[in-house]
Amino acid sequence: MQRRSAQAVFAPLRHSPAYRLLSERIERRILDGELKPGDPLPTEQELAESFGVNRSTVREAIRLLEQEGLLVRAAGRRLQVALPGMGSLAPRAMRTLVLEAVSFRELWEVGVTLEPRAARLAAEHATDADLAALDENLARTEQVLARGESYIELDVQFHALVAKASGNRVLMLAREPVSLLLAPSFERLRLTLPQAGRRNLEAHRRIVDAIRRHDPDEAEGWTLRHFVDFQRGYRVADLDIEAPVEWPQPGISSFPAATTETEETP
Missing domain, CATH: 1.10.10.10 (Winged helix-like DNA-binding domain superfamily/Winged helix DNA-binding domain)
Structure with missing residues (x-):
């Protein structure tokens, strides 16, 4: 041998x-x-x-x-x-998910699990500062809708603010790439269903109201309904839930640059 x-x-x-x-x-x-x-x-x-x-x-x-x-x-x-900010950490996971050609369905299945949990925790732990930030987001969304402009970045920021109010940093990091990659899907829905904006804002108001009243069951329930409505709208608009997700448009971020202190370069 x-x-x-x-x-x-x-x-x-x-x-x-x-x-x-x-x-x-x-x-x-x-x-x-x-x-x-x-x-x-x-x-x-x-x-x-x-x-x-x-x-x-x-x-x-x-x-x-x-x-x-x-x-x-x-x-x-x-x-x-430096302590890396959310914006420094999410892109690597996002790139992997895009290259893996994950679908809207896959992202939604994770989002519908994480976001209601974040809302429940926010109702238990939100501070006055958290509520003020959420109220400001609602007011800005109302203004953008009145002008007929895209509210998608404000939607991304809303859910990031809820996660921040949860007080759970692991949850904040886990949901970040999923939320950002869902943004293009939500934009397609906005362009197809004109009523989506008002339904979205009403759900956000209900969630904030529940957080303000420290009602975790209501906050979690409304967030779950909000995400189920998101998927239902996708089907009504006849959009392919199995289509690969896309990279979000430039400028989409979870927090305005001015408030993301860990990402700024002094």
């Missing part, structure tokens, strides 16, 4: 580029708490000397960490450790 060569048995070892290894080392120090949000990062020269690499390697590692939202440029262009 012919023996296989060592080359045939063992695949060659592959090493990550030095800049990626350095990026992982710095990321580990951040995750371990050695470097905390707001802490300044050592200079390029200090990092190069500490890790025994050249400055170009350091610059590439820093670029990766900035893309991940773990580093931002502070005053004087000095790098500091």
Whole structure:
């Protein structure tokens, strides 16, 4: 019997580029708490000397960490450790879902589970500031509807505000990519069914009223009805619930830029 060569048995070892290894080392120090949000990062020269690499390697590692939202440029262009905002985390999951060609149905099945739960928790934990933000969203939606403009971004923001009021950060992160990817589907529904806007606003008002009264059953129930109505409208409009979702239009976000403090670069 012919023996296989060592080359045939063992695949060659592959090493990550030095800049990626350095990026992982710095990321580990951040995750371990050695470097905390707001802490300044050592200079390029200090990092190069500490890790025994050249400055170009350091610059590439820093670029990766900035893309991940773990580093931002502070005053004087000095790098500091940052807490990634929602907008920094959701796009990676969204890209995967779009490339997997997930359908409206799949997203809706998750949304109809997470959003009612968020509303229930919001009714239990919402603060006066949370309610003020929700009231402002309702008022702006009313104005946009009166002008006949798209209210989709305000709808996305409404559900993000409810999730924020829940006080559960894991829930906020879990629902974010699903909510953003449902936006194009909702826009198609808006263009097909003129009555969708008013029905949407009325449901939002009912949800906020239940949250204000600290009635978790009502808040959860109205959110569930709201999402069931969403799917029903999709069928009435004869839209394909199995069609792959699309990337949302530019500018769609869960929170206005001015209120997303963790995403701004000082």
